[in-house]
Amino acid sequence: MTAPTLVSVIVPAFNEEATVERAYREITAVFEALPGHALELIFTDNHSTDATFAILRRIAGADPRVRVVRFSRNNGYERSLLVGYQRARGACAVQIDCDLQDPPRLIPEMLALWREGHQVVYGVRRALPDGPVTTRLRRIFYAGMQALSDDELPRDAGEFRLVDACILAELRKVDDTSPYLRGLISAMGFSQVGLPYDREARVAGQSKFPLSKMLGLALDGLLNHSLMPLRVASITGLTVGICTFVLTLVYLAGRLVFGQSWPAGFATTTMLLLLGITLNAIFLGIIGEYLGRIFRQVKGRPRPIVEVEIGCAGPHPLRAVGEGGRDEMRG
Template sequence: MTVPGNILVSVLVPAFNEEGNVAAAYAAIVAAFARLRNTDFEIIFTDNHSTDRTFEVLKGLAAHDPRVRVIRLSRNFGYQRSVLTAYKAARGDCAVQLDCDLQDPPSLIPDMIGLWQQGHKVVYGVRRALPDGMVTRAMRRLFYRLIRALSEDDLPVDAGEFRLVDRCILDEIRQVEDTSPYVRGLISSMGFSQIGLIYDRAARTVGESKFPLGKMIAMAVDGLLNHSLVPLRIASVTALVTGALTFMLILGYLVARLLFGQAWPAGFATTTLLLLLSIMLNAMFFGIIGEYVGRIFMQAKRRPLPIVEATLNCDSAEPARPARIAAVS
């Protein structure tokens, strides 16, 4: 039960095969809120159809503590859509997203709430140190800078999934229907006052990472395509360069034939010119079409939301409340 006048914070924790971590994550979150006054909280675990005992452990937590809400998806819909489902279910005045493996410390939640109370609508964690290997660490940092350079949105560098967002952001997220969401970029693109909180990311202590290199690359591609039309513009530029080279070759053929009397084989010049002209026109028009397809893609991405298989402590949902400011110890 929430206390009238208190702020309500939704803590969003995606989980997939994390039977060794969910109880520890719950305990760490409860300990973090023990430091706060005038603050209630709920913990929303989105179980991305785990195949181990994760859901059984979550059942026990939900039975013990009604503040624990669990949403189990009917299959593995991927990390980003699992996260998006949690954001849409949040009832709080603000919401904090963190990973179940405790690499992002729940002990920083009071600091995030303090910055939120100063008027910032988004507080995102900036990773000063990463526990990954040298190659993975370098790839992460390169990706953050590359997507920032290519994107039309103001995407912060070295910022992961650990963040707090205001109720106004949650209301906007509820309207999102995206086939391949990139949630951190989506939130960054909404604007408002956003501030970073620097921290050192801890190493995973239990289980294995659910983000091998292949999934990291796939998420990087989603991030790039969700926030940049540069790949399509590269195609357009390539078409223009190809067209310019083709035009120069056409001129070369004509000059050689008409001014220097170059004796090409019969029909060679005509066939070559027609082929080059056709390639040039196709490349140019495909580039133009690509620009329009890119805009349609950015405007009209729609897909059914993830299907929920089971929920715990989610039946008596309270209506979302407007954000309020309360004291933090």
């Protein structure tokens, strides 16, 4: 008999005691209706301070398909998620948030597109349950990233995606202190396809992504996948320099050739000085953001430290990890 296809489902969690058990039930229910598929359910607990880990420990004790990775501290959403990808052993892996705003019932559709030969299947958000301001900011961010990025980033794509084992193999090589997985996976290439869907509202608990964290994630995405801010700084500096040089020539010509008597211009001089100081501060800040990321990277600090890991960490008996290709791993 053909061995079932192992599918890893990665669920990041932080203080999700109100939703984590529901997430487990709904995801496992999807796979109970999927013949020929085996489930590896990986929860990454980003050092929750509520009962999330206790609930996950109980679930993992009762279901051997569940693995729990708890970190020694909160390492941020993207870094903890990268660890989940690096531990996945499936022929493909699905990332889904614990709040289930991205519905698990779409996983079979993702698997169908994957079997057609696509290495990445990403969810495209047609509708969002957020308020009008947040929704508009998200749309602006997606459009801006698509315009500014050096890589081809899909528009309106969130964190809900399926990736093939070949993507997982590449992610295991990544050692980045400020990863932006959405862009990193998109930049890898291969065959990628979108799956449109309507995002649902959170039914319990509170969002872990307020506006400040969204802005931080947007900054990570921009700086990780575009040199445009540095180019804007260079172009603006060059433009201001040219304008200053031209105005200097005009001033000298008017003074020496035409005998103009210019006013003292204290206010004008002050405004120009303040403008120059402001521009310097802005562009030094942009350069500092890039340098800060380089500094953290070259420091070689340890990856997120796993405090507790529940579940088998060895090769899964359903398939061997080798170079047989995606069709072989699917059985």
